[in-house]
Amino acid sequence: xxxxxxxxxxxxxxxxxxxxxxxxxxxxxxxxxxxxxxxxxxxxxxxxxxxxxxxxxxxxxxxxxxxxxxxxxxxxxxxxxxxxxxxxxxxxxxxxxxxxxxxxxxxxxxxxxxxxxxxxxxxxxxxxxxxxxxxxxxxxxxxxxxxxxxxxxxxxxxxxxxxxxxxxxxxxxxxxxxxxxxxxxxxxxxxxx
Numbered sequence: 001x002x003x004x005x006x007x008x009x010x011x012x013x014x015x016x017x018x019x020x021x022x023x024x025x026x027x028x029x030x031x032x033x034x035x036x037x038x039x040x041x042x043x044x045x046x047x048x049x050x051x052x053x054x055x056x057x058x059x060x061x062x063x064x065x066x067x068x069x070x071x072x073x074x075x076x077x078x079x080x081x082x083x084x085x086x087x088x089x090x091x092x093x094x095x096x097x098x099x100x101x102x103x104x105x106x107x108x109x110x111x112x113x114x115x116x117x118x119x120x121x122x123x124x125x126x127x128x129x130x131x132x133x134x135x136x137x138x139x140x141x142x143x144x145x146x147x148x149x150x151x152x153x154x155x156x157x158x159x160x161x162x163x164x165x166x167x168x169x170x171x172x173x174x175x176x177x178x179x180x181x182x183x184x185x186x187x188x189x190x191x192x193x
Contacts, residue, residue, distance in 0.1 A: 018049070027053040030080040032147070033092040034060045034099065038175045041092070053080045059099025060091060062147045063121040065154045074154065081156040081166065089157070091147045092171040092180075093140040104128045104139045122146070137172070141190050144170040145183065 031041045032055045041052055055076045063073050080086045093100070099119055102109060103126055109116035124146055126139035148170050151157050160166035170183035172190045181190035 021050055025050050025053070025084065027051055027080075027084060028087050029053065030055065030077065030084075030086045030089045031092065032057070032060055032062065032077075032089065032151075033173075034058065034094055034097060036094060036097065036175075038096075039092070039094050039173060044092075044173060044178075044180060053084060053086060055080075058115065058118055059097060059103075059122065060093055060144070060147060061099070061118065061121050062091070062150045064150065077151070077154055078156050081154075081160055085165075087165065088167045088169060089151065090169045090171055091144050091151065092173055093144040093147075094173040095135040095137055095140065095175050097136055097140050097143075100126050100140045100143050101134075101136045103143075104131045104136055135174070135176070137174075141170075141172050141183070144172060148183075 029052050031052045033039050033041055035056045035058050041054055063071055103122055126143040128139035148168050172181045180193050182193050184191050
């Protein structure tokens with residue numbers, strides 16, 4: 001913990017760099033990704049403060065839209081789309097994902113009931129040719145596409161997609177190489193950016 005504290009102390013010694021951020025935010029991208037500590041959106045994209053609006057959930061799950069039971073995730077998506085006017089939404093899954101791996105393997109999650117119940121929000125169980133593959137690449141990529149489809153069911157997203165003011169992107173990040181692949185509709189495959 002001490003190295004993190006030391007960095008935080010030094011970080012606060014440059015107020016002139018951060019003063020403009022007090023004027024507000026106008027990110028262009030909502031970046032939805034996993035809570036995994038190895039996935040750092042600003043590091044992956046090179047974004048500076050104020051450029052990404054982030055939503056991090058276990059397994060980068062976009063829960064079903066339920067107007068009578070709002071969720072933090074739905075509020076974040078709605079705010080990004082309707083208030084901040086983001087032009088792009090990225091759903092970024094990653095290799096070696098514990099959440100997707102647990103779904104693929106059918107792990108017993110009774111000891112972690114909140115995790116078990118959250119993972120039940122996955123749109124469907126991700127498919128994998130080899131459930132023992134530690135990268136769970138195929139399953140994660142399928143899962144990203146399922147979350148993009150789920151995102152389309154949010155009224156604010158559907159409206160902005162219909163009028164052409166919003167673009168959705170599916171990304172797959174390899175934690176062991178740093179490579180990023182994007183889903184290409186034309187080939188229905190994840191290819192290098």
